[in-house]
Amino acid sequence: MGILEVKGVNKRFGGLQALGDVNLSVAENTVHAIIGPNGAGKSTLLNCLVGKLIPDTGSVMFDGQSVLGRTPYEINQMGISRVFQTPEIFGDLTVFENMVIPAFAKRDGAFRMHAFESVANEKDICIMAEQMLVDVNMQDKMHMHSASLSRGDKRRLEMAMCLLQEPRLLLLDEPTAGMARADTNNTIDLLKEIKQKRDITIAIIEHDMHVVFSLADRITVLAQGTPLVEDVPENIRGNPKVREAYLGEAA
């Protein structure tokens, strides 16, 4: 039994079958990559896991509990965090304030009304936020307006916000897209380091094969909304079906 069990998930958008009978099992404490050509339904699949979309049929179980019918914040409180394909951060706030918010969510749950404490006096929260910024090497940008960060830094910030919550399952949607090579390598190192430090399961959608092969324990290839193959990286590399899926796209 994996920590995440997706069974028979279908999702249609009007006439388009975005997901057709998807089965996926992600084992605890592994990195599971989902690859596939553009429009294969990878993001749609993630949306079904975090409550953004509700599949037409099928079941999604996290740690033995169904996530279907729960709101995104409830699913997050269960221990699933997500990084989006286009960075979703609090653009009006500083980098530090961006980090403080997940820290509160982790400590206090979905709603708590501290209207009279001051953020600056919440020492444990501030330490948590600062430490995470040091971990992702962004402490020098702490007081910057997060909207003025580079695209790569926005992604890094979003990832740090997710990691701060110490999720049990981290979902990454193309986390290195738009990053320079050096930043991509930093991201790989960061994820490896996090993996080493504590128990975390990662499901990653990625186009950059370098990232996939550096990190993944298992790979699922998705094409036209259906899983084509699932295997360890070594076997995926030479798989003719996979080549066809990608070459088919190129043609």
Place this chain on the structure above:
Amino acid sequence: MLGLSKKDLTFLLIVAVLTLCAPFLLNPFPTDSAMAQFNAGYPDLMQRFVIFGIFAIGFNILFGLTGYLSFGHAAFLGVGSYSAVWMFKLLSMNVLPAILLSMIIAGLFSVLIGFVSLRRSGIYFSILTLAFAQMSFNLAYSVLTPITNGETGLQLTLDDPRVLGQSATPQGGIPVTSLFGIEMRATHELAVGGWTFQFNAGYYLCAIVMILAFYVALRIFRSPFGLMLRAVKSNQNRLNYTGLNPKPYTLAAFVISGVYAGLAGGLLASMDPLAGAERMQWTASGEVVLMTILGGAGTMIGPVLGAGFIKYFENIFSKINDTVLHQWFAFMPDGMEDFFVFLLHPFVGKGWHLTLGILFMLVVTFLPGGLVEGGQRIARLLRRERTDSNDRPDPEHHPRETPHVAE
């Protein structure tokens, strides 16, 4: 101290001192001078400044922090006024229970309206609040007449019970509002040289309440709750995926701003114990939106400045009529005098809305951050001039400073 940082404490003290010295500051011109009509230091107007300041401070907690634009907040103000007048009719002329009831009833009302309206966001939220407020306004005129006294408005009468007070004074008049014996209308006049300053008990009550309201808002702005509200404005999607439920946060902000509006309504009725439905009209709701935007939404002091500005225009510019204009330009030759009067005529007197409208457009176009941004720009210019001789770091290659919500 007071749970505030040093900077905020100084800020609060400045606001407090300015508010308490308003009778001096707003009367800069000697009573007999031609400029005396620009004096705003009389009780009636000063009370309005701070009461609408409270209204706007509360509105800003919702609009400035969460970005939810309510077009119906005057309904809470109106409800507050009605509650207070009922308290004067039934209980006593003490303003304290009246104001408390205003806040409670307005709070309950805003839970209801907020709960329904916050099911939508953006323009639909605004329309829902507008619809609710207009509904309240129309109900006050029609089926709720037994409570609101319809078009006449709710007033005190000689046969109100006032169980803890007296129905009528020994002289046979309607008693006046007071706070434990201090009459709200009591005014002490101080004549210094050519100036007359008026110290009104009602104004000082309102002023102290406003300072408290400002303090509470300042704490909210600096609190984790305030941060969450700003996060709601910035990116609700991310908030959801961070395990936080935006709904209760926005509803809480809505109710807090409703309570502030109720407080303002209660104070209005405490200064002048009558309440009419026109206080709930959409124009009144629109006014607080203008105040907040004109002053600077999301800033601490902006809404108070905006409220002061609009109330000043409403009361001072509207009083300048053609006779006054002719007096001003009397020194000119006749033709020129008429020309200037003709030129200024549309902008003063009944035309004060035009002046305010133009001002509002200029501010929104050139100072999106409102009057506060204007002040900040001036301050920055002055600072630059002082440091210009020194080597200034290249502004292009300097990380952008975080805009501070306090300013």
